[in-house]
Amino acid sequence: MPIKIIAATQARDHMSEVIEDIAQSGETCFITQYGKAEAVMMSAGRFDELMSLVEDAFDEKDALLALRVVQARRNYASGKGIPFEV
Secondary structure (H helix, E strand, O other): OOEEEEEHHHHHHOHHHHHHHHHHHOOEEEEEEOOEEEEEEOOHHHHHHHHHHHHHHHHHHHHHHHHHHHHHHHHHHOOOOOOOOO
């Protein structure tokens, strides 16, 4: 996916054109200040795609955790728990 880099002053001075370009091209645009990338702009569609990927990763992690909890409960019920000693 193409990446565009523009200065904050250019983004400020041409915001409507920058937004239109990003929306049409699907590019990710890094906004720099004093030569350092400080912000990122992307189309709402691209943002939704990325958030879906993040949510899917969290769902997978939650599912694995749920499986581990079920297994721990089974182990505990069968006497395979870890004793707590003070």
